[in-house]
Amino acid sequence: MFSFFKNRRRRKLRALPFPAAWDEILEVTMPLFAKLPAEDKLTMSELIQVFLEEKHFEGCGGLKMTDEIRVTIAAQACLLLLHLPKADFYPKLKSILVYPASYVADSFSMSESGHIHESESHRLGESWSTGSVVLSWNAVEQGALNTEDGQNVVFHEFAHQLDQANPASDGAPYLAPDLGIRARRSKYVSWARVMREEFEDLQFQEKHGKKTLLDTYGATNPAEFFAVATETFFERPDELSEEHPELYLELKSYFRQDPVTW
Ligand SMILES: [Zn+2]
Known part of the structure; x- marks a missing residue:
């Protein structure tokens, strides 16, 4: 009601x-x-x-x-x-x-010895x-x-x-809630693979001081990766689709928008 x-x-x-x-x-x-x-x-x-x-x-x-x-x-x-x-x-x-x-x-952090x-x-x-x-x-x-x-x-x-x-808040929002369970499952499988590969790639690039399209803050954790990738998707779509075509496609499929065409 x-x-x-x-x-x-x-x-x-x-x-x-x-x-x-x-x-x-x-x-x-x-x-x-x-x-x-x-x-x-x-x-x-x-x-x-x-x-x-x-x-x-x-x-x-x-x-x-x-x-x-x-x-x-x-x-x-x-x-x-x-x-x-x-x-x-x-x-x-x-x-x-x-x-x-x-x-x-x-902010609070804990050292290895357990001090806050x-x-x-x-x-x-x-x-x-x-x-x-x-x-x-x-x-x-x-x-x-x-x-x-x-x-x-x-x-x-x-x-x-x-x-x-999504309670897990781990960089995977609710994907395709309008689709049936099988289609949704395949969206999650694809999302998880691409996001993990791209996240690890960004971590690697950051560690080696390489210049990256995605802000290296995204290498902090998968949640930050999704937030940073979203910024890049809407603001630098041409470069993202060229340099990270799979990531661009995942975000395009999730947001159902295609900023390259704007
Ligand atoms: Zn953040």
């Missing part, structure tokens, strides 16, 4: 006219939006209405929340959802916390499976403006959200 009301509410939100002011914001802040096919832009504008209504945005560290910030973040988060089957608007996510620039977070070390690190973004994404507006702006450097903190953190929808 709940989903009946939710779907009805979402249909109403999707039918709302997209404010001209939001179009103007995206023209300035997100050049990628203009490149999308017309029907994708239309779907995006519908998704953005739902996203903005359902997610709570909060300015932190003195940041005053504005439509520019909300719409720019929502649009990039919704681009990942555009053709995902049964995508439920990042169902675990409730709040998006935005700092003006990089922010300091405490506390350290402060500067961060541009974080994604939590407990319902929040944290972003630096400065990094969001740069990431959205430069569409070809393969660095986009919103794509990165929301790829983590997709991954975290």
